[in-house]
Amino acid sequence: MRTMSAVWILLVLMVLSGCTDDRHRVFGVIERDRLTLTAPVNELIAQVLVHEGQQVKAGQVLIRLDATAAKARVQQADAELARVQAALEELKNGARVEDLAQAQAEVAGAEATLIxxxxxxxxxxxxxxxxxxxxRDLDVAKASRDNAKAVLDSANERLRELKNGTRSEQLAQGRAAVDSAKARLAEAxxxxxxxxxxxxxxxxxxVMPWRVGDRVAAGTQLIVLLAMDKPYVxxxxxxxYLTKVKAGDxxxxxxDGQAQPIDGVVRxxxxxxxxTPYYALNERDRARLMYLTDIDLGAAGADLPTGLNLExxxx
Structure with a gap:
């Protein structure tokens, strides 16, 4: 009987030893990508629409800053664009009939003055x-004649300019002004x-430490999100172990507390x-170089909490 008991004990030990995973184990922590949103300008917080721990969807509004000044700058840029567009249209259309008639009248008046x-x-x-x-009287009469002649020449040049239309260089300047105004509007x-x-x-x-009414400086961290997709260890x-483990393995x-392991793929x-932080080392590892490794979790680890320790x- 004693011999049979010893045999059974030996068999159990052999089975248990065969089931033991003798592979080396390293410490790991479940992580998720962190999305940090910062303040684009120095402004007041107008609305806070979420709280810490809340699940949010893609595109969901989280925080709104006061937009009074920004809206005014958009309106200003929009008005400037309308102005330069109107000026460009005026250049394209050329002189109006009224402008030509006025120029011709100025020429006729200058001719009469010269006569x-x-x-x-x-x-x-x-x-x-x-x-x-x-x-002195003769000099004054000569000066009046010369002035009248100059006025006539100027009126003739003005009329010639209106008849010839807008120069290509002026059109190019007008188009450049419109492009510049559009860029300023887009920026605003x-x-x-x-x-x-x-x-x-x-x-x-x-992390969501701010409240409505707080003034934040440009670049201030407003909110930190943890991406729910693709958790990793x-x-x-x-x-x-660099020669034994590679990406894709x-x-x-x-x-802890789970008998069955979950599958991970080395990213x-x-x-x-x-x-290497102290908690990732044991007495055998302290003399070794350590390499940071990211391991993607499969579907079984999708719901595991961030920060969970595992091996x-x-x-």
Whole structure:
């Protein structure tokens, strides 16, 4: 009987030893991508629409900053665009009939003024020859004639410009002014849109310390989200296992209290050794270089909480 009992005990020990996973295990933590949203400008918080721990959908509005000043800048840029567009249309259309008629009238008036000035100069010259007027009077008559001639030349140039139409260089300047105004309007609209912070993907609000009425400076961290898709395990892999583990390998992940491991796929192994926190080391690992490794979780780990500790079995 004693012999049979010893045999059964030996068999049980052999079975248990065969079921034991003798692979090396490294420490790991479940992580998710963090999405940090910062304040684009120095402004007041107008609305806070979420709270810490809340699940949010892609595109859901999270926070709105006060947009009074931004809306005014958009209106200003829009008005400037309308002005330069109108100026460009005026250049394209050329002179109006009314402008041509006015220019022609100015030419006719300048011609009449010149005729009168020339007649006055002739009369003054005749009087000067008879010594009935002084030199000063003759100089004034000549100056009046020259001024009237200059006015006529200017009126003729103005009329010629209207008849010839807009120059290509002026059209190019007008188009450039319109493009510049459009760019300023787009920039103002972008600043206005950025005052409404939305979730880029399905996530959970992790940090939300601000309240309505708080003034935040540009670049201030407003909210931190944890992406709910694609959780992964971050572990430190000893250098001695670099030749045994590579990207794409499947590794079993052990969670405390669960008998069956879940499957993980190695996403990447950093090429440079990283500083290793004390809790990732044991007495055998302290003398080794450690490499940060990310392991994607399958569907079985999709609902596991961020920060959960587990062990990764490596060959």
């Amino acid at each position: 009168e000035a020339e007649s006055q100069l002739i009369r003054t010259q005749q009087l000067f020859q008879k010594k009935l007027v002084a030199d 609209q972008k600043v206005l849109a950025d005052l409404t912070l939305v979730a880029a993907k399905k996530a959970r609000v992790d 971050r572990a430190y892999l000893p250098e001695t 499947h590794l079993p992940l052990y969670i 990447t192994i950093r090429s440079q050794p990283a500083f 990764v079995a490596v060959p």
